[in-house]
Amino acid sequence: xxxxxxxxxxxxxxxxxxxxxxxxxxxxxxxxxxxxxxxxxxxxxxxxxxxxxxxxxxxxxxxxxxxxxxxxxxxxxxxxxxxxxxxxxxxxxxxxxxxxxxxxxxxxxxxxxxxxxxxxxxxxxxxxxxxxxxxxxxxxxxxxxxxxxxxxxxxxxxxxxxxxxxxxxxxxxxxxxxxxxxxxxxxxxxxxxxxxxxxxxxxxxxxxxxxxxxxxxxxxxxxxxxxxxxxxxxxxxxxxxxxxxxxxxxxxxxxxxxxxxxxxxxxxxxxxxxxxxxxxxxxxxxxxxxxxxxxxxxxxxxxxxxxxxxxxxxxxxxxxxxxxxxxxxxxxxxxxxxxxxxxxxxxxxxxxxxxxxxxxxxxxxxxxx
Amino acid sequence: xxxxxxxxxxxxxxxxxxxxxxxxxxxxxxxxxxxxxxxxxxxxxxxxxxxxxxxxxxxxxxxxxxxxxxxxxxxxxxxxxxxxxxxxxxxxxxxxxxxxxxxxxxxxxxxxxxxxxxxxxxxxxxxxxxxxxxxxxxxxxxxxxxxxxxxxxxxxxxxxxxxxxxxxxxxxxxxxxxxxxxxxxxxxxxxxxxxxxxxxxxxxxxxxxxxxxxxxxxxxxxxxxxxxxxxxxxxxxxxxxxxxxxxxxxxxxxxxxxxxxxxxxxxxxxxxxxxxxxxxxxxxxxxxxxxxxxxxxxxxxxxxxxxxxxxxxxxxxxxxxxxxxxxxxxxxxxxxxxxxxxxxxxxxxxxxxxxxxxxxxxxxxxxxxxxxxxxxxxxxxxxxxxxxxxxxxxxxxxxxxxxxxxxxxxxxxxxxxxx
Numbered sequence: 094x095x096x097x098x099x100x101x102x103x104x105x106x107x108x109x110x111x112x113x114x115x116x117x118x119x120x121x122x123x124x125x126x127x128x129x130x131x132x133x134x135x136x137x138x139x140x141x142x143x144x145x146x147x148x149x150x151x152x153x154x155x156x157x158x159x160x161x162x163x164x165x166x167x168x169x170x171x172x173x174x175x176x177x178x179x180x181x182x183x184x185x186x187x188x189x190x191x192x193x194x195x196x197x198x199x200x201x202x203x204x205x206x207x208x209x210x211x212x213x214x215x216x217x218x219x220x221x222x223x224x225x226x227x228x229x230x231x232x233x234x235x236x237x238x239x240x241x242x243x244x245x246x247x248x249x250x251x252x253x254x255x256x257x258x259x260x261x262x263x264x265x266x267x268x269x270x271x272x273x274x275x276x277x278x279x280x281x282x283x284x285x286x287x288x289x290x291x292x293x294x295x296x297x298x299x300x301x302x303x304x305x306x307x308x309x310x311x312x313x314x315x316x317x318x319x320x321x322x323x324x325x326x327x328x329x330x331x332x333x334x335x336x337x338x339x340x341x342x343x344x345x346x347x348x349x350x351x352x353x354x355x356x357x358x359x360x361x362x363x364x365x366x367x368x369x370x371x372x373x374x375x376x377x378x379x380x381x382x383x384x385x386x387x388x389x390x391x392x393x394x395x396x397x398x399x400x401x402x403x404x405x406x407x408x409x410x411x412x413x414x415x416x417x418x419x420x421x422x423x424x425x426x427x428x429x430x431x432x433x434x435x436x437x438x439x440x441x442x443x444x445x446x447x448x449x450x451x452x453x454x455x456x457x458x459x460x461x462x
Numbered sequence: 463x464x465x466x467x468x469x470x471x472x473x474x475x476x477x478x479x480x481x482x483x484x485x486x487x488x489x490x491x492x493x494x495x496x497x498x499x500x501x502x503x504x505x506x507x508x509x510x511x512x513x514x515x516x517x518x519x520x521x522x523x524x525x526x527x528x529x530x531x532x533x534x535x536x537x538x539x540x541x542x543x544x545x546x547x548x549x550x551x552x553x554x555x556x557x558x559x560x561x562x563x564x565x566x567x568x569x570x571x572x573x574x575x576x577x578x579x580x581x582x583x584x585x586x587x588x589x590x591x592x593x594x595x596x597x598x599x600x601x602x603x604x605x606x607x608x609x610x611x612x613x614x615x616x617x618x619x620x621x622x623x624x625x626x627x628x629x630x631x632x633x634x635x636x637x638x639x640x641x642x643x644x645x646x647x648x649x650x651x652x653x654x655x656x657x658x659x660x661x662x663x664x665x666x667x668x669x670x671x672x673x674x675x676x677x678x679x680x681x682x683x684x685x686x687x688x689x690x691x692x693x694x695x696x697x698x699x700x701x702x703x704x705x706x707x708x709x710x711x712x713x714x715x716x717x718x719x720x721x722x723x724x725x726x727x728x729x730x731x732x733x734x735x736x737x738x739x740x741x742x743x744x745x746x747x748x749x750x751x752x753x754x755x756x757x758x759x760x761x762x763x764x765x766x767x768x769x770x771x772x773x774x775x776x777x778x779x780x781x782x783x784x785x786x787x788x789x790x791x792x793x794x795x796x797x798x799x800x801x802x803x804x805x806x807x808x809x810x811x812x813x814x815x816x817x818x819x820x821x822x823x824x825x826x827x828x829x830x831x832x833x834x835x836x837x838x839x840x841x842x843x844x845x846x847x848x849x850x851x852x853x854x855x856x857x858x859x860x861x862x863x864x865x866x867x868x869x870x871x872x873x874x875x876x877x878x879x880x881x
Binding site: 100106111143147155 | 623
């Protein structure tokens with residue numbers, strides 16, 4: 094069997110290479126379902142598996158094309174035909190397998206898939222998680238916790254030892270000293286406290302698609318960190334020209350307009366850390382998403398100094414994700430690069446579109462901090 | 463792979479004795495014990511451990527393995543229509559599951575032996591596909607991986623263009639494709655290409671191999687409901703009448719309902735087929751199911767036996783009208799194995815002209831155009847297809863790699879039917 098296993102692995106590698114676009118580009122347009130793992134509300138997760146569907150003469154809906162035709166008038170119908178060849182297999186959900194997994198399992202699988210390293214906690218704060226487990230036996234205890242088998246065994250041992258045991262009439266009568274009881278052992282587990290702070294730019298230039306990308310990235314970051322820490326504090330912060338703390342729902346739904354002052358967010362973050370999350374006790378993860386279009390160079394200067402002096406020293410990780418918006422990608426990423434430079438604990442990453450979500454998560458969490 | 467050991471051999475003997483006593487008739491069955499990885503691998507290759515190399519099998523394997531890891535699906539049984547019949551058992555299965563699978567396999571083996579659509583199927587396909595595999599490997603060594611693989615991609619995009627009606631002509635020919643002497647069946651487009659397209663020798667050989675395999679797997683696509691239904695009918699009857707021990711009842715019930723349930727509801731082929739066979743046995747007698755199993759394919763089976771009483775009882779509808787609609791829908795899905803019927807109209811002037819026999823559903827047009835492109839690659843001359851879009855007859859042409867679409871002639875057959 095070992096020889097055929099080699100065969101199927103070769104075929105599988107070949108398939109992988111096509112899906113990743115390394116070879117046979119003529120087939121690329123037939124790859125479907127290769128995008129990011131998607132989340133549907135609650136605990137349900139669906140995993141689209143990549144698939145290459147060779148074209149065949151088959152029945153299928155042409156509504157997509159008709160929709161386009163209706164919008165542009167029927168005159169375009171004949172001329173615009175050929176542009177659509179690559180869109181085959183775009184129908185979402187067609188090859189989607191839907192699974193019910195707990196998020197913890199999902200995060201673990203995600204970690205394996207992305208080859209994320211397990212995070213090494215800073216080891217500063219140790220929260221004792223105590224649990225009780227009835228794993229030991231004692232000579233005294235309440236009757237409700239009597240350990241029948243052990244009691245009978247003791248009784249048997251005693252009777253054999255004293256010579257009162259009769260195999261033909263194997264009656265066991267436990268006396269007080271035979272009694273055994275289950276007893277609880279307290280377990281102390283060291284755990285590490287962690288907090289994530291998400292900051293999002295909600296200025297006018299951040300559209301719905303940008304927020305959706307941020308939502309997906311932070312959802313999976315959240316899931317991953319939760320699989321690494323027992324207790325995780327999550328806080329959200331939005332900013333345009335001024336920053337404020339919001340709850341989870343608002344974070345994802347809010348749409349504000351106005352200018353962008355990134356420093357406002359960093360100031361509030363620094364304040365929050367100082368008051369509530371001293372870095373000696375917490376593993377701190379800061380994520381900031383923006384389209385990078387900051388108000389002014391002066392404000393950017395302020396941001397950089399806040400980062401250098403306050404935020405970076407306190408945090409395990411500061412991740413900046415720059416989402417490309419309809420108005421293009423801003424300057425902040427470059428400024429960050431020049432102003433702070435390559436530094437441990439700072440990761441900046443550009444997310445152009447949904448395809449960039451997976452690499453972004455890998456970049457953010459690949460360091461294992 | 464390993465043999466199954468004395469205990470399971472004894473079990474096999476017991477199961478098969480019961481099956482034969484109930485009237486099932488099948489050749490020798492050989493079981494192989496495999497682990498889940500091996501099973502997934504064999505399943506990815508369509509039941510055959512050794513086939514030609516192609517990424518499509520890798521894709522299938524990937525999907526099966528992921529399905530396994532995420533706990534989405536498990537392969538329930540895997541039977542290969544050869545002589546002797548080969549079936550695979552998963553080494554993690556409990557004894558009661560193995561017993562159920564053996565009973566199920568007896569049903570499949572009987573079906574393969576007696577159903578008319580398999581009458582001309584080459585039974586020595588283990589060797590057949592393995593030798594195809596080694597031929598393709600040799601061709602890859604000679605021609606290089608890229609050209610051979612791309613050619614396989616192209617042919618695979620055409621491999622539903624075969625003629626089920628020609629199956630009966632394959633008798634006695636090793637490999638399974640109907641012979642190409644005399645008149646080529648009008649729906650055997652692969653045969654037409656093989657005979658008349660200007661192909662290089664290695665392409666010709668490869669096409670012939672792929673066409674043979676397409677014909678080998680064709681009957682299985684036409685009899686899915688019947689085949690699974692028959693096997694389920696028999697595993698259920700054998701297990702519950704004689705084979706099941708008291709202690710195994712709950713596990714059996716769990717397994718059985720797992721296979722019969724699922725999101726498809728009453729349309730689960732295992733369930734639908736089994737219930738229909740039960741219905742026939744109850745209303746028309748035991749004889750009738752053996753007869754039905756012999757002569758029908760899914761389409762004619764459903765057409766003949768799925769009546770209103772059955773449909774209402776199975777939740778395929780709540781009123782007569784709903785039943786009619788559901789049945790018509792099901793029949794549409796089963797016609798030609800769910801594939802559009804494409805026939806050759808003309809190929810005499812160098813152009814290959816095809817017609818999609820209109821049955822009420824449109825072709826997915828982008829896929830159709832890409833397919834025509836592939837067809838033209840092999841045919842090396844203009845290729846045209848009559849079909850309907852938006853209830854209007856359309857002629858799609860591919861000439862020198864360029865696609866064009868025009869309104870079809872009003873007098874074409876397609877147009878008449880669509881109108």
